[in-house]
Amino acid sequence: xxxxxxxxxxxxxxxxxxxxxxxxxxxxxxxxxxxxxxxxxxxxxxxxxxxxxxxxxxxxxxxxxxxxxxxxxxxxxxxxxxxxxxxxxxxxxxxxxxxxxxxxx
Amino acid sequence: xxxxxxxxxxxxxxxxxxxxxxxxxxxxxxxxxxxxxxxxxxxxxxxxxxxxxxxxxxxxxxxxxxxxxxxxxxxxxxxxxxxxxxxxxxxxxxxxxxxxxxxxxxxxxxxxxxxxxxxxxxxxxxxxxxxxxxxxxxxxxxxxxxxxxxxxxxxxxxxxxxxxxxxxxxxxxxxxxxxxxxxxxxxxxxxxxxxxxxxxxxxxxxxxxxxxxxxxxxxxxxxxxxxxxxxxxxxxxxxxxxxxxxxxxxxxxxxxxxxxxxxxxxxxxxxxxxxxxxxxxxxxxxxxxxxxxxxxxxxxxxxxxxxxxxxxxxxxxxxxxxxxxxxxxxxxxxxxxxxxxxxxxxxxxxxxxxxxxxxxxxxxxxxxxxxxxxxxxxxxxxxxxxxxxxxxxxxxxxxxxxxxxxxxxxxxxxxxxxxxxxxxxxxxxxxxxxxxxxxxxxxxxxxxxxxxxxxxxxxxxxxxxxxxxxxxxxxxxxxxxxxxxxxxxxxxxxxxxxxxxxxxxxxxxxxxxxxxxxxxxxxxxxxxxxxxxxxxxxxxxxxxxxxxxxxxxxxxxxxxxxxxxxxxxxxxxxxxxxxxxxxxxxxxxxxxxxxxxxxxxxxxxxxxxxxxxxxxxxxxxxxxxxxxxxxxxxxxxxxxxxxxxxxxxxxxxxxxxxxxxxxxxxxxxxxxxxxxxxxxxxxxxxxxxxxxxxxxxxxxxxxxxxxxxxxxxxxxxxxxxxxxxxxxxxxxxxxxxxxxxxxxxxxxxxxxxxxxxxxxxxxxxxxxxxxxxxxxxxxxxxxxxxxxxxxxxxxxxxxxxxxxxxxxxxxxxxxxxxxxxxxxxxxxxxxxxxxxxxxxxxxxxxxxxxxxxxxxxxxxxxxxxxxxxxxxxxxxxxxxxxxxxxxxxxxxxx
Numbered sequence: 001x002x003x004x005x006x007x008x009x010x011x012x013x014x015x016x017x018x019x020x021x022x023x024x025x026x027x028x029x030x031x032x033x034x035x036x037x038x039x040x041x042x043x044x045x046x047x048x049x050x051x052x053x054x055x056x057x058x059x060x061x062x063x064x065x066x067x068x069x070x071x072x073x074x075x076x077x078x079x080x081x082x083x084x085x086x087x088x089x090x091x092x093x094x095x096x097x098x099x100x101x102x103x104x105x
Numbered sequence: 106x107x108x109x110x111x112x113x114x115x116x117x118x119x120x121x122x123x124x125x126x127x128x129x130x131x132x133x134x135x136x137x138x139x140x141x142x143x144x145x146x147x148x149x150x151x152x153x154x155x156x157x158x159x160x161x162x163x164x165x166x167x168x169x170x171x172x173x174x175x176x177x178x179x180x181x182x183x184x185x186x187x188x189x190x191x192x193x194x195x196x197x198x199x200x201x202x203x204x205x206x207x208x209x210x211x212x213x214x215x216x217x218x219x220x221x222x223x224x225x226x227x228x229x230x231x232x233x234x235x236x237x238x239x240x241x242x243x244x245x246x247x248x249x250x251x252x253x254x255x256x257x258x259x260x261x262x263x264x265x266x267x268x269x270x271x272x273x274x275x276x277x278x279x280x281x282x283x284x285x286x287x288x289x290x291x292x293x294x295x296x297x298x299x300x301x302x303x304x305x306x307x308x309x310x311x312x313x314x315x316x317x318x319x320x321x322x323x324x325x326x327x328x329x330x331x332x333x334x335x336x337x338x339x340x341x342x343x344x345x346x347x348x349x350x351x352x353x354x355x356x357x358x359x360x361x362x363x364x365x366x367x368x369x370x371x372x373x374x375x376x377x378x379x380x381x382x383x384x385x386x387x388x389x390x391x392x393x394x395x396x397x398x399x400x401x402x403x404x405x406x407x408x409x410x411x412x413x414x415x416x417x418x419x420x421x422x423x424x425x426x427x428x429x430x431x432x433x434x435x436x437x438x439x440x441x442x443x444x445x446x447x448x449x450x451x452x453x454x455x456x457x458x459x460x461x462x463x464x465x466x467x468x469x470x471x472x473x474x475x476x477x478x479x480x481x482x483x484x485x486x487x488x489x490x491x492x493x494x495x496x497x498x499x500x501x502x503x504x505x506x507x508x509x510x511x512x513x514x515x516x517x518x519x520x521x522x523x524x525x526x527x528x529x530x531x532x533x534x535x536x537x538x539x540x541x542x543x544x545x546x547x548x549x550x551x552x553x554x555x556x557x558x559x560x561x562x563x564x565x566x567x568x569x570x571x572x573x574x575x576x577x578x579x580x581x582x583x584x585x586x587x588x589x590x591x592x593x594x595x596x597x598x599x600x601x602x603x604x605x606x607x608x609x610x611x612x613x614x615x616x617x618x619x620x621x622x623x624x625x626x627x628x629x630x631x632x633x634x635x636x637x638x639x640x641x642x643x644x645x646x647x648x649x650x651x652x653x654x655x656x657x658x659x660x661x662x663x664x665x666x667x668x669x670x671x672x673x674x675x676x677x678x679x680x681x682x683x684x685x686x687x688x689x690x691x692x693x694x695x696x697x698x699x700x701x702x703x704x705x706x707x708x709x710x711x712x713x714x715x716x717x718x719x720x721x722x723x724x725x726x727x728x729x730x731x732x733x734x735x736x737x738x739x740x741x742x743x744x745x746x747x748x749x750x751x752x753x754x755x756x757x758x759x760x761x762x763x764x765x766x767x768x769x770x771x772x773x774x775x776x777x778x779x780x781x782x783x784x785x786x787x788x789x790x791x792x793x794x795x796x797x798x799x800x801x802x803x804x805x806x807x808x809x810x811x812x813x814x815x816x817x818x819x820x821x822x823x824x825x826x827x828x829x830x831x832x833x834x835x836x837x838x839x840x841x842x843x844x845x846x847x848x849x850x851x852x853x854x855x856x857x858x859x860x861x862x863x864x865x866x867x868x869x870x871x872x873x874x875x876x877x878x879x880x881x882x883x884x885x886x887x888x889x890x891x892x893x894x895x896x897x898x899x900x901x902x903x904x905x906x907x908x909x910x911x912x913x914x915x916x917x918x919x920x921x922x923x924x925x926x927x928x929x930x931x932x933x934x935x936x937x938x939x940x941x942x943x944x945x946x947x948x949x950x951x952x953x954x955x956x957x958x959x960x961x962x963x964x965x966x967x968x969x970x971x972x973x974x975x976x977x978x979x980x981x982x983x984x985x986x987x988x989x990x991x992x993x994x995x996x997x998x999x
Contacts, residue, residue, distance in 0.1 A: 018190055021188070021190035021191075022188065022190050024187050024188060025184045025191065028183065028184050028187055029184055029353075032353060033349075035344060035349065036350065038342050059173070059337070059339060059342065059399065060331035060335050062342045063173065063331075066173065067392065067396065070388070071392065073183060073187050073388065074183075074187075075385075076187075077186070077384045077385035077388065078385035081381040081382065081384050084381060
């Protein structure tokens with residue numbers, strides 16, 4: 001009894017892993033889109049009264065943010081692909097089917 | 106100061122190393138020792154041709170002009186690679202299972218192996234890639250020039266165009282040498298890939314070295330450099346949201362759609378598993394490539410005199426500090442970036458041009474084409490080589506014409522936006538089965554026209570191809586057609602403007618036309634293959650084989666794959682089919698496999714056309730499908746016929762078995778009967794003889810005695826006569842010699858007569874009738890019919906073993922028949938005897954009742970003569986017979 005349960009659990013984990021692989025680019029896109037909300041210098045100077053005269057977001061800070069997100073994405077991808085490579089290859093297909101549902105032609 | 110001569114020498118040395126690496130890799134692959142060639146690391150590094158000279162030099166210039174915007178060019182590919190499970194995995198799987206050779210091949214194969222689509226995509230790719238190749242030449246030339254200007258000893262460097270020409274020629278030579286060395290069945294170039302991997306390392310090391318030098322050598326450490334960045338002209342976050350999002354999207358699309366990226370990503374892919382590594386390793390590579398871009402830009406802006414070209418900071422910053430070795434390394438990095446891009450791009454483009462433009466034209470021009478004698482391989486190879494030269498020459502021409510003016514990044518983006526037009530058709534083809542060829546054609550054309558109008562032509566320069574008035578007032582004064590304010594929407598960033606219009610109308614056209622049109626059968630088959638590639642990676646579409654001649658196929662395959670490869674393929678297939686020798690049966694499976702092998706060399710559409718030429722069926726048309734459907738229907742009909750036949754056979758067999766059983770039993774019966782009949786004949790004969798002897802011999806007989814004896818003799822003689830009459834009657838009936846005496850009467854009268862004649866009216870059996878149902882007029886031989894009834898009634902009287910015997914006579918009228926049932930309340934006839942009771946001489950059991958067993962046989966014969974039938978009715982709770990008369994015999998009389 002315990003063997004199928006064990007297998008089922010591994011397959012479950014693998015499915016969730018592929019879910020994560022699919023969601024990762026969406027997360028990345030959201031995080032990379034975040035800078036769009038940052039104030040540009042004009043907006044910053046317009047609101048300078050209460051913000052203490054900050055002139056927008058400094059280049060160094062923006063660089064650090066972007067590269068940090070980037071590195072985070074790379075690490076996550078590394079983790080996912082490492083875990084995926086350890087999972088049995090044979091079950092790839094079932095995960096793929098749900099990834100690309102084809103309409104009846 | 107670095108001398109120009111030294112630079113040229115280093116450059117040549119580097120190129121020599123590249124040649125050596127490519128050569129060794131090819132040789133190793135040829136000898137099958139190329140395991141290390143197929144590592145995921147090499148695959149990842151080969152992807153780095155995404156980073157061209159535009160990236161190497163241009164990113165710094167880009168950053169110096171627009172701050173962090175340059176990073177979008179890497180963020181898009183990062184997202185695509187990180188999300189490899191979504192798109193790339195499917196793309197690579199399809200590429201491998203369908204033997205895709207280029208992006209044009211992919212789109213054409215998906216949409217029914219359409220040649221027109223392949224041609225369109227190829228032309229678009231060439232047009233989009235030309236400025237990009239020009240850009241590479243320009244960057245190499247510029248970097249040469251900056252070295253030259255830093256070398257006081259050398260003559261003033263004036264001959265830009267000559268440098269570009271030499272570089273172009275050298276690149277074309279290298280590409281021809283290693284890119285078209287062989288017509289590989291799977292279109293992989295180990296030597297080239299290895300050289301590119303080496304170049305990837307060189308450019309990364311070069312950029313990192315310059316970056317480290319700038320941050321720690323010039324900037325004074327990380328913190329100080331960051332402070333300098335904040336204090337620089339690009340020190341704050343300034344971003345147009347539209348450009349940020351648009352460029353990220355564009356670069357993501359470019360990674361998928363650039364012909365050279367498709368080449369390394371899909372075509373050169375050795376193993377799907379490599380994607381897993383590349384998913385994180387390639388983004389890491391990109392991150393490292395872009396890490397030091399801003400510091401280099403800021404320090405360059407700081408150190409170098411205003412007005413110096415920021416595109417060359419990577420080179421000029423070390424030069425200005427007298428770091429010649431570093432500058433040399435940096436130059437090699439830029440050189441690597443440029444050369445690897447040109448090499449792969451020209452291979453990818455030449456594959457497309459030769460497969461989708463030259464080969465179809467060649468095949469058409471040579472008429473019968475594929476079955477002629479001669480080698481097509483040299484045609485393909487020649488086409489490739491010429492294409493490479495033409496592609497590089499086009500780039501050179503563009504460089505000459507454009508004057509090498511525009512900023513590097515702008516040219517790169519034009520190219521990106523151009524190839525991004527493939528995206529809707531490609532993704533639609535991968536994920537939407539409803540996408541049609543016409544839809545793809547419409548989308549691509551719309552997108553491409555808009556791209557050319559809003560981006561490509563303006564990109565060449567205002568006033569060169571398009572007069573300035575067109576930009577101000579629109580063509581022919583039509584204001585809403587102005588290239589940078591389409592449909593009257595002004596003030597948008599030109600890039601975002603062009604991208605939004607071209608891609609949205611592209612997608613809209615693609616979707617709308619796809620929805621409205623109907624795909625051909627091949628499109629639908631291919632669509633299912635592509636969209637559901639993970640369900641069935643095996644085969645794409647069936648050839649209806651049988652027409653093709655294996656020998657012709659072999660001749661053709663030899664010309665494309667080469668003799669040895671083709672023969673090996675054919676022999677292995679023959680062995681697989683269990684045939685001796687070289688020629689396998691042209692089964693659909695084999696044709697499909699052959700087509701795939703060929704498509705690895707000449708592209709899907711061409712391979713399909715070539716096989717089609719020999720097999721006869723150019724493509725699967727609706728008619729073919731209908732023929733197949735017809736065939737299927739026929740097969741089904743045939744098989745149902747077979748089924749019916751086999752049913753019939755088994756029925757016959759059953760009947761035969763029954764007949765056999767009957768015959769065996771009959772034979773037993775006959776034996777029994779013979780002894781019976783001899784007994785039956787002998788008994789009366791014996792008494793006749795005995796009593797006649799007594800009459801003859803005995804003298805003293807009283808009259809009474811004489812009377813008794815002679816009446817016994819008379820009775821016995823009557824019995825014999827009756828028996829012989831019966832036998833005679835039967836034989837007459839069986840031989841059909843009987844003449845019917847047709848009379849009219851009611852059924853009731855006939856039964857009355859029969860009951861009376863059977864002599865049972867009074868005593869031994871009670872007869873129950875329903876006279877109202879018997880008033881049926883008959884026109885038949887009523888005497889014969891009465892004979893049947895008499896027999897049945899007498900039988901019932903004789904055999905009914907009930908305590909109070911009873912016979913029901915029921916008349917039923919149904920449809921066109923009238924049936925008369927004779928049902929008694931005895932124990933009936935055992936089932937195993939049913940088959941026999943109507944046979945001659947059959948007697949049920951060892952019954953005590955007298956009779957020769959001819960009655961029912963005679964009844965059956967009579968009924969057959971009268972056009973009716975008599976049968977035993979099982980399951981009536983007693984012996985039961987049904988006499989059926991045809992209704993016309995009954996009704997005709999009314």
